[in-house]
Amino acid sequence: MTEPEKTIRRRHEQTAARPSGQGAGRGFAFHYDENNQEFVLAGVMTPQDTAALAPMSEAFGAAAARLRGTMFLNVKKLLRVNVCGFRELSRLISIACENNPELAIRIITTSVIAWSSRRFERLKSVAPRVEVEQYDDAFYPGQGVLEDTSFVPILRTQTKMTWRHERDILPRHGLKPKMRIADICCGIGDFAALVARTFDPAEVVAVDHAQGSLAYARKVAAELGVRRVEYVHGDAASLLLEDDRFDFVTCRHSLQVFDRPELILKELFRICRPGGRVYISNEKNSHCLGEPRADSIQWSYTEVARLWEHFGMDIELGPKSRRLMMDTGLEDIRMESFMVTNLDGDPQDFADVVAAWESVYVDRMAVERGDSEEFIARFRKGFHDHISAALHPKGYAGWPIWVASGQKPL
Ligand SMILES: C[S@@+](CC[C@H](N)C(=O)[O-])C[C@H]1O[C@@H](n2cnc3c(N)ncnc32)[C@H](O)[C@@H]1O
Incomplete structure (x- = not known):
């Protein structure tokens, strides 16, 4: 200025x-x-x-x-x-x-x-x-993939597995009742709805750029009788929300899909009030694991990271969260990771998440990249082995997530 x-x-x-x-x-x-x-x-x-x-x-x-x-x-x-x-x-x-x-x-x-x-x-x-x-x-490279409704099943099944962890983690990052909350890049809006139901907020505004996901979000919220969430169309890197408005600003699994995550973080910072907190979660997909057939599983998830990179996305961003938050000017950074596993509840839920990944990463993204049949067969096998590990009576399957939050200086 x-x-x-x-x-x-x-x-x-x-x-x-x-x-x-x-x-x-x-x-x-x-x-x-x-x-x-x-x-x-x-x-x-x-x-x-x-x-x-x-x-x-x-x-x-x-x-x-x-x-x-x-x-x-x-x-x-x-x-x-x-x-x-x-x-x-x-x-x-x-x-x-x-x-x-x-x-x-x-x-x-x-x-x-x-x-x-x-x-x-x-x-x-x-x-x-x-x-x-x-x-x-067409403003970011992964937009075509993300704004396709084929992503809806992934988001649905993921939340089913992650919410039980997040519910306990969020208060450690400062979420309390009666707060004004913004969920930026809300996807199908389930996280915002669950936050609204569980934490009795004063207000929840949930923003995404995918019209298909927003339509789905509004429908699900209406069916669930969740009224306190306003789902709004917007660009997270250029929000139409005013400065210093929210006590708690969340952005889940989304800095990793945008090619310039620092622009989104800057906006999260701007709309957060001084003293409020910005909360993000992201993955490091190459660290997904399973037993038995650990090698095949690890190979495929290392390839997931490369595939995402091809589409201008960084699904390895999780551990980079602390640096990104500090570079944005946030203070009092709190960071932790949690492992979603097949032992968290019904192992079939974990298997469903992996099947949803397989369908988009293998059938959609690898095909769009033009991968060979041999590659696709090996790539697919890692997901099948992960599903088998999740459902195996003595097996173990994991999906690690990094959560970080920081305070906007007073
Ligand atoms: C992996 S999904 C995560 C959705 C949701 N937060 C969740 O955890 O289920 C990423 C979301 O970010 C949205 N997105 C990516 N870049 C965006 C931008 N610049 N503005 C608004 N939404 C964006 C996509 O449309 C997509 O819904």
Whole structure:
């Protein structure tokens, strides 16, 4: 927010009461980032007349007049704009293109704000070389795999095995009744629902970018009669939730799927209140184990790590959590690991988790990578051996998980 960073940033205090969990109470803000040739609009832009937008219009005009090539108009966090505001944007773009015939303008929208892309598409007719790009159509490498509903059975069976551990672990990381909780990258929403049921929170907001998972989450929550969770569409690396809002912010098994986990952690930190805690869990899949046939099992899970890496994901992230949290500025880091095993309950539940992994990792991801038949057969065998170990009367099967939490400084 400083001049030396070549950033002009001003804030208008237009009041904006929004009932939804996202972006409540936002004003309107803009800034120009000269390094990236990016003009950013955020919040609620609902002026009564264009005079109220004069500082923004002036900054936009000045920026557009002096730059070459493409100007990026980032409206990823523009929650609302009225007719007057939209007309002013249209006028500014038209003048900028007229005065600077070399200029191209690329408007960056998001699917998270339902009206945004459709409305901004209209500005393409204002001048030549105006383009609209919805940034979150393909914004991380593993998105295609994760947003496919084939992941739903994995998430369902996993929680069945992990919750009995997490229920006891969460209070050690500071979770108490009456807290305001955010579960970011909530998947099918079962963790948020279980937290809501067990820990009597004041509020739970659960965010994910996969529309299929969110639809599933809302359906399951309604069936279970869980009312206190608000499931919201969003990008964890660019949340529409305000700063310092939550007492406890969770992100389960998800930093490991995003190619830039530090961006998500930064957002978890931002929405956590000072003194509140950020809680994450992640895996190190190559440490999955089983007896008998330990070697075959270990080979396949080492290959799982390589396969995930191919799709831009890091399923070995668990033990890196402490460093990531410290680098984000969190303090009082608490970290522990737990082993989900076939002895935790019904061994068939463990076998079901492994079968769900097999179906996505072997049948979907390895096939998509173009692996040979020989590789696929050996890869599959490790999962079958893990299932056999889980169901064997004298067998043992394990899946290790790392949990870490840190406090946002007061
Ligand atoms: C492995 S799943 C874990 C889901 C859930 N937390 C659980 O433990 O069952 C990872 C989730 O992260 C979501 N995700 C990944 N990157 C995201 C992003 N940038 N914004 C929002 N959700 C994201 C995916 O859609 C997916 O639901």
